[in-house]
Amino acid sequence: MTATATEEARRGRKRWQRYSSRTFYLFVSPWVLGFALLTALPLGYAFAISLTNFNGTSSQWRWVGLGNYVEFLSDTDAITSLVRTLAFTAIAVPIMVAGGLGLAVLLNRRLKLVGLFRTVFFLPSVVPVVAAAIMWKLIFNRDAGILNAILEKISIGPIAWLVDPNAFYALIILILWGLGGGMVIMLAALQGVPAELEEAAVLDGANRWHVLRHIIVPMISPVIFFQVVTGIIFTFQIVIQPLLLAHSREVGQVTHVPQSTHLYMVQVYEEYFANNRYGYGSAMLWVFFVVILIITLIMLRSSRLWVHYEVDSEAER
C-alpha cells in the first residue's frame, strides 16, 4: 500500500515535470523562433557577407577573409564616425534620461489637469520619426524657420542650424523631442516608490533634493539603468534622423549629411547604398555589434555599484 502510494507520487511528480517542461518550451518557442529567424540568421548571413567583397548585385563576388575588418582599422572616416557617435551618445543619453526623470518628477503630483500635461508631453514620442524630422527641418530653417524667428526677437541669430557645427545640436534637439516615452516609464517607476519612505525622510528633515537624491533615485535605479542601456543602444543606431535633416532631394540620400551628424550608422548606410560595398558595410556592422556588446557589458558590470534592487541578490541565493 505504501509502495503504491510512493509510486503514484513519483508518477505525479514526473507528470508535473513533463507538463512544466512542455509548457515552458511551448511558451518560449515563439521567441526562440523569432530570434533564430530574425536575429541569429541575419547576423550569421551578415557575418558571411562581411568576409566577401559582395556588392549587393553581382554574382562575381569572392571571399576576402578578414580583409574588410583589417580595412576598417585604417578607415579614418569610419573611425571618426564611431568616435563621433560615442560623443553624441555621451551627450544625448544623460540629457534624455535626466530630462525624462525631470519631467516625470514634475508630473508625478496630484495637480489639476496633470493628465492633460502628461498627454501633451507624451504625444511627441508617438509622432512618426519622419514627420517629426521634417517638421524640425522646417523649424530649423535659417531663413524661414520659426526657431530663428523667435531668437530674432531676442536679438540672437540667425543661426544656420542644419549645417556644421550646429547640425549636431539640432540632431540632439530632435532626439529630445521624443522624451515623453522615457518620461512615461520614469513616471511608472516613481509611482512605485512607497510614499511612507518619502514622508519618513521629510520628517527626519530631508528637503526635496535630499529625497530625490537619497530615496527616489536609488529606488528607481533599476529603471534608470534600463533607460540608460536602451538609450545608448538607441542613439548608437540613429540613422534616419541625420538623413532626414540633411540637404537632400529624397529620403535616404546620404550625400549631404553634415560631418557633425555623420554618425556611424550613416557611414554604414553610405557604404551599403552609395558605394555598394555590402561586404565592408556588413563588417562595419559586426564591429559595431561588438562595440555595443562591450559597452553594454561594462554598463551591466558597473550597475552593481549604483543600481539598487529591492531583493538582495545574495539573499536570493
Added chain:
Amino acid sequence: MPQPPHHTQLSRRRFLTSSALVAGSALTAPLLGACNAGTESGDGKTVLTIMYKNNELTKEQIADFEAKNPDIRISFIEHDGTRLNAMLASNEPPDLVRAPAVGSARTNAQGLATDLDPYLAKSSVLKKEHLLPVNDSFRWDGKRIGHGPYYGIIKDWSQDATLWYNRALFEQAGIQPLSTAEPISYDELLEIATKLTKKSGGKTEAYGLGVEWAWNLFAPISTMILQQGGEVYNTDLTKTDMTTPQALRALKWYVDFAKAGVGPTSLDPAPDGADLSLFLAKRMAITQDGYWYGGNFVKESDEIKNNIAMAPAPVMGDKRISPTYAGWGAYIPAKAKHKDEAWRFMEYYMAGPPSEDRAKGGWGIPALKSQLSLMPQELPYQKQVFETQQAELQHAGQLPDSPYIGGATAWDPVLDKHLQRAIKNEVTVEAAGKAITDEINELLRQGKDQIG
C-alpha cells in the same frame, strides 16, 4: 492539470532540433514559393512584374496595357533600390525595371540587363532608327558606353544644365535678362547671380542662382570638365584625376559659388532640398534645370507663366556640351522570366500612348525622333522653350560612365565632403581635388576588384 498517459519529456536537444526544423521549413517555404511566384496567375495569364514609380506609370496605363494584352497581368512594385538589389542577387528580378541611362554601365558590365538589339530588330514600333542619340548611354560594348547593343530604352529626358529664370526679378535688379539663344559663360553667370542675390540681416531674401546642389554634383562638374576639353576618367575607365586644370577650374567655380552665397548648398541648404519652391516663391532668380522643369509651370499663375524663360546651358570652355544627367528609362533584367512580354510592355510604354502623352505634357524631351514635334507650344513660354530646346539638342553630349563606380551616387558624397572643406577654407581647391581623386580612385579600384 492535464496528465497525458504516455508522454516522454521534451528534452532541450529535441526542442532545439524541432525549432531548427520549423525555422528551416519557415525559411524554405517562401523561397520555394518564390521560385514559382510571378510566373502565372490563377486565370492562366502571364504575370509581368514591373518595378517603376507610381507617378510615372499610372494605374490607368497599366489597365490600358492589360486591356490591349489580355494574356498579361501586371504586378506593380514601387521602385526601391534595396529591394531591387535583393531581387537581382536572388536571381528573382522583376521583368522590367526603371533605371537611368547615365550610370547604366555598372549594371551592364555585370551582365544584369538583357541585350535589346534582337527585340529592336524585330519590332515594328520601336526600332533603332527611331531612337534619339541620347539612348546611346544605354549601349554597352563590354568596355564602354555609346557603342554595342542597347540594354535599355529612355522614357524621356532633359539637357539638365539649361537655365530657367524669372524675368521680373531681372527687371527689379535692373539686369538684362539672359539670352535664350546664346549660352552664357559660367563666370558671367556667377557675376549676374551675385547681383541678383538679396541678403538682409544674415538671411537670404532671394537667391540669384540655384544649381540643384542636393541633386547632383558629379554630372555638372563632369560637364564643365568636358566643356573645357578635359576627361573625367582615363581610357580604361579605372582612374580619375580631379587635379587637372579643367577639373580644378570646375571645382573652383563650385567653391566660389558657395562662398558667394548666391544659391543653396550643403552649407546653406534649401528648405526642401530643391530649387522649385524658392523659384516659384520668387526667392530665386535662376535655376539650373532641364526641359522637364517646364511641366511645373503649366498650372501656375499667369504672373509666373508670363515671366519665365529658358536659356541654353552655360559653358566653361570652348566646347558647347549640354548633356542629360540621367535619362530615365527602363531595362529588362538578364534573369527576367518573361522577356518577350516585358518587351511588349516596353513597346507600349516607350512608343505607345503613354509616350505620346508624356511628349505632349512637357515633362521631358521624348526619346523618339518622331515625337519631338509633339512637345507643347500652346503657351507663350512653351513656344520660347521649344525654340531654345530645339537649338540645344544640337549640343547634347554624353556624360562619361565607368562600370566600376555607381555614378553620382558614389561621387556626390565625396565631392560634397571635400567641396565643403574648401568652401570653409580648411583646404585649398587643389588639396580638395587631390583628396577627391584619391577617394574616387579607391572606389574605382574596389569596383574593378568586384566586377573584374
